[in-house]
């Protein structure tokens with residue numbers, strides 16, 4: 001079997017490496033960083049078949065426009081005057097319609113359920129503990145408008161075979177008895193799970209070399225040399241690299257790398273922020289989304305809670321906005337009025353760029369022009385959730401074996417070559 005080079009060591013690249021090496025391939029993962037921090041670390045850890053509505057939806061578009069003038073809003077698009085951003089924005093706006101949402105529901109459900117099963121399986125491997133827990137997901141809400149919307153979500157979820165029900169505040173207080181709560185109600189997705197992303201990544205980084213995978217840190221891929229319909233060589237900051245098959249899993253940077261070999265893959269980075277409370281006296285029993293504030297809370301481990309949020313579409317080299325985390329914490333206070341969260345030290349605020357496709361569906365598949373290239377990116381808000389599933393699908397693509405789910409909705413060239 002030939003040599004496979006994976007560009008990018010986030011959850012998508014490492015999961016791909018895991019399944020490909022399980023199948024006996026010789027695999028190298030190359031990353032411009034040290035593998036110890038990327039978007040796959042500081043996220044909320046939701047493994048969430050409940051997230052069957054793509055980012056490109058009428059609700060998000062309307063809210064995004066409404067919030068556009070407010071740079072402290074949870075969903076903020078910083079307009080950029082370059083053609084790749086403008087093409088993305090145009091496609092995002094065009095995709096944000098009811099038809100697209102409907103068409104995306106089943107594909108997103110299928111890949112999420114597939115991925116969740118794989119995480120469940122991984123969590124049973126000896127010594128591979130990443131605190132995988134199937135406790136469901138609560139979505140707290142405070143307004144009648146959201147209640148109305150959540151009723152529709154329940155109906156859509158049940159149609160898709162995803163368990164969902166509305167809870168009264170009293171029922172929620174029985175499930176979350178340790179903090180006082182100020183809500184109108186909650187939506188409960190019983191079938192969701194969560195995990196501790198940092199432990200998952202740490203476990204994978206320890207396991208992969210034992211499976212023969214080579215990890216090359218601090219090496220940036222800058223270009224590709226091609227011959228006929230194949231990528232022959234990668235130009236990297238440490239010299240040239242050759243592989244028989246190439247997997248592009250470079251997260252938010254994938255679009256600009258793909259453009260080097262003429263692939264038009266509309267992508268932007270959507271920065272998010274998180275704060276991990278360690279040794280916290282607060283106790284949460286479930287992952288919780290604070291719907292109107294767009295904040296995600298996760299009990300990652302004993303006395304460890306992560307608070308995250310914000311989708312800030314901004315250039316990949318733009319500086320983070322320090323006030324953003326305070327806005328997130330103010331959002332928490334609206335639902336948990338008595339929860340005193342100490343002001344975060346700037347060095348404890350984590351940020352990462354979600355790789356956002358133009359229609360909210362990932363790009364997974366082959367490229368017509370290049371026989372030995374597989375794309376796996378663009379997962380936006382659900383890349384951790386879909387990580388294991390995407391890795392397995394990449395292995396099936398490269399093995400030329402039947403894919404476990406229909407890959408057509410994820411065609412990387414669905415917006416044209």
Ligand SMILES: Cc1cc2nc3c(=O)[nH]c(=O)nc-3n(C[C@H](O)[C@H](O)[C@H](O)COP(=O)(O)OP(=O)(O)OC[C@H]3O[C@@H](n4cnc5c(N)ncnc54)[C@H](O)[C@@H]3O)c2cc1C
Pocket residue numbers: 007008009010011012013030031032033035037038039040041042043044045046047048219220221222249250251252253254257270271272273274296308309351352353354355376377378379380381382383384385386
């Ligand atoms: C606050 C927040 C909360 C989130 N919560 C959740 C959640 O609960 N559930 C969920 O499913 N998802 C969540 N996400 C989204 C999820 O984290 C991402 O979708 C996922 O981590 C993307 O993984 P990736 O492997 O594609 O990218 P990354 O993790 O960013 O990895 C890409 C890697 O490619 C490398 N790279 C880039 N360019 C090059 C190059 N030229 N050469 C070599 N290497 C390169 C980078 O250094 C990086 O290590 C959240 C995100 C944020 C920000």
